[in-house]
Amino acid sequence: MSARILDGAAVAARVKEEVAAGVAALRENRGITPALATILVGDDPASEVYVRNKRRTAATVGIRSVHRELAASASQAEVEATIATLNSDPGIHGILLQLPLPAGRDGEAAVRLIDPAKDVDGLHPVSLGYLALGQPGLRPCTPSGCLRILDHYEIPTAGAEVVIVGRSLLVGRPLSIMLSTKERNATVTLAHSQTRDLASVCRRADILVAAIGRPGMITSEYVRPGATVIDVGITRTVEGLVGDVDFESVSAVAGSLTPVPGGVGPMTIAMLMANTLMAATSAP
Ligand code: NAP
Numbered sequence: 679m680s681a682r683i684l685d686g687a688a689v690a691a692r693v694k695e696e697v698a699a700g701v702a703a704l705r706e707n708r709g710i711t712p713a714l715a716t717i718l719v720g721d722d723p724a725s726e727v728y729v730r731n732k733r734r735t736a737a738t739v740g741i742r743s744v745h746r747e748l749a750a751s752a753s754q755a756e757v758e759a760t761i762a763t764l765n766s767d768p769g770i771h772g773i774l775l776q777l778p779l780p781a782g783r784d785g786e787a788a789v790r791l792i793d794p795a796k797d798v799d800g801l802h803p804v805s806l807g808y809l810a811l812g813q814p815g816l817r818p819c820t821p822s823g824c825l826r827i828l829d830h831y832e833i834p835t836a837g838a839e840v841v842i843v844g845r846s847l848l849v850g851r852p853l854s855i856m857l858s859t860k861e862r863n864a865t866v867t868l869a870h871s872q873t874r875d876l877a878s879v880c881r882r883a884d885i886l887v888a889a890i891g892r893p894g895m896i897t898s899e900y901v902r903p904g905a906t907v908i909d910v911g912i913t914r915t916v917e918g919l920v921g922d923v924d925f926e927s928v929s930a931v932a933g934s935l936t937p938v939p940g941g942v943g944p945m946t947i948a949m950l951m952a953n954t955l956m957a958a959t960s961a962p
Pocket residue numbers: 820843844845846847848849850869870871872876889890891892910911912913942943944946
């Protein structure tokens with residue numbers, strides 16, 4: 679193995695330290711304790727784990743968490759009423775609706791009802807609009823986490839060829855916008871399932887980001903020697919969590935590589951905490 683391992687867990691720990699310091703300062707200077715509301719609808723085990731981890735992390739950085747649990751049978755109107763109540767509560771600074779909702783409920787429509795000032799997931803159309811306009815706002819957590827890893831390890835993006843595989847609104851698309859700003863100056867290719875000769879497109883990359891959801895799909899033939907590889911993929915298998923990158927073959931070729939677990943995953947939660955602090959800091 680030659681690749682340097684980009685330790686997302688360590689970078690996330692640093693982010694959480696910064697957030698904890700910011701939370702303490704906000705409480706001391708303005709008497710505000712940031713509060714994050716999580717909404718879980720139904721009993722999907724993976725969603726339960728995600729929400730529990732977010733609440734636990736909030737507690738470790740001094741963010742108050744408020745939890746609303748709705749039965750799997752809850753109607754769209756009940757989900758929306760829960761959001762409305764949290765929107766109008768001045769003591770709540772961030773609202774996170776855990777997606778996906780059970781079948782038949784419209785998660786996107788529900789997210790659109792979240793007060794954009796409390797949209798700590800950064801997925802509301804207003805947040806995505808600010809992102810596209812290059813104006814300050816709450817940014818989606820996973821792409822922010824990817825950038826923070828690059829920054830931490832001083833991997834330059836200016837002038838770099840970046841190939842992102844996966845164009846979801848959760849990861850690939852916002853990351854492509856963030857990297858193509860004048861602050862980042864990367865040359866970005868956003869690849870997807872219809873991309874022709876994906877392996878050769880990926881081999882152009884100085885920085886390759888895999889956000890696909892297909893375990894082990896990115897093998898060494900997709901990677902230019904010495905490239906940085908960010909593995910966003912997380913798939914639960916009987917052997918545990920597996921990324922989109924075939925760690926064994928790629929670690930022999932890449933210059934730097936995020937592991938799964940312990941790479942982008944912990945960063946996503948850390949950036950959610952940073953967003954909650956930001957929302958609380960900007961609250962009137
Ligand atoms: P998604 O909405 O399903 O999007 C997957 C993307 O991959 C789509 O753009 C799809 O292309 C593309 N794709 C699928 N098969 C492909 C192929 N054979 N070749 C090239 N592109 C292909 O998934 P997502 O929500 O972005 O999540 C992606 C992965 O990241 C999942 O494993 C998820 O669990 C993980 N994830 C991790 C974190 C974290 O915190 N680390 C956060 C979010 C997501 P089309 O658009 O053409 O269909």
